[in-house]
Amino acid sequence: MRIDSVDAAQLGDLREPLHELYRQCFADPPWNEPQEMLDDYVNVLAKHLERPGLSGSVAVDDAGLLGVVYGWPMPPELPDDTLHRAVARVVPTERLVAPAVAVVELMVNPVSRGRGVGRALLDHFVCARDAWLVTHPDAPACRLYKSAGWRPSAQFRNQYGDRRVAYVLSSGAT
Numbered sequence: 001m002r003i004d005s006v007d008a009a010q011l012g013d014l015r016e017p018l019h020e021l022y023r024q025c026f027a028d029p030p031w032n033e034p035q036e037m038l039d040d041y042v043n044v045l046a047k048h049l050e051r052p053g054l055s056g057s058v059a060v061d062d063a064g065l066l067g068v069v070y071g072w073p074m075p076p077e078l079p080d081d082t083l084h085r086a087v088a089r090v091v092p093t094e095r096l097v098a099p100a101v102a103v104v105e106l107m108v109n110p111v112s113r114g115r116g117v118g119r120a121l122l123d124h125f126v127c128a129r130d131a132w133l134v135t136h137p138d139a140p141a142c143r144l145y146k147s148a149g150w151r152p153s154a155q156f157r158n159q160y161g162d163r164r165v166a167y168v169l170s171s172g173a174t
Contacts, residue, residue, distance in 0.1 A: 001061050001117065003124045006070075008054045011045075017065045018045060018107075025107045030138035048104060057125040059108075059117050067108035069121040071133075074100045082159040087134060090153035091166050096132055101125075103133035106141060118144050128171050134158070137165040 011018070022041040026033045048054060048070070056070025076098045078084050087096060096102075103125070108118045118141055135141060137155050142165070146152070150167035158164045 001059055001066060001120070003057050003059050003120055005124070006056045006058055008049045008051075011054070011056055011068075011070060012049050014058070014065065014068070015042065015045060018068060021065060021068065021107045021109060022105075024110055030136045055125075057121050059112075059121055065109070066112045067106070067117045067121050069103060069106045069118075069125045071102045071104040071125070071131075074098050074102055083134070086156050086158060086164075087132075087153075087166050090156050091132065091168055095130070095168050095170075100130040100132055103131055106133070108141075113140065119148055122148060126169060126171075130171050131169045132166055134164050134166050137163055142167075 006014075019041055022045075023038050025031075026041075027038055051072050053072040054070060055072070056068060058068045059066040074097050078088060078093050078097055084096070103122070106118060106121065108121070122144075133145075133150075135145075137152075142152070145167045148169075150169045153166040153168070155163055155165050
């Protein structure tokens, strides 16, 4: 397995395999995303690729793409939108803004799970920075986050009424 850093253009070159990986990761429980949401990931990804500072890490081997993580640096002030307001109710705002990085997607091919791919991706991408992410409280990756030192918040509801939990990682830098 090899982990590579990627920028927005390089992620954009992986649109088709990323879309397939998204389907594999989010069609089943606990996500149960309906077909229209799975199909819409191409549009969601296009919006993500426009985000300033977007970067990521990809895990590959001879068989192809094993997983990906991507996100962006947070601005000094929390964006005023439904998601960020919901997260700020369970995580102190100062943990969510610069110098923190937001982990927007972590996807590991289901056949590659449990082999250290997710941990390697997160370690490579976060690279000793403060970071945070939002996930389903029953997501398989929650075990990974806890074992890697990420701290869970209280549960909350996202803008669609779905249960979520935020995980925060402190780099320990002062």
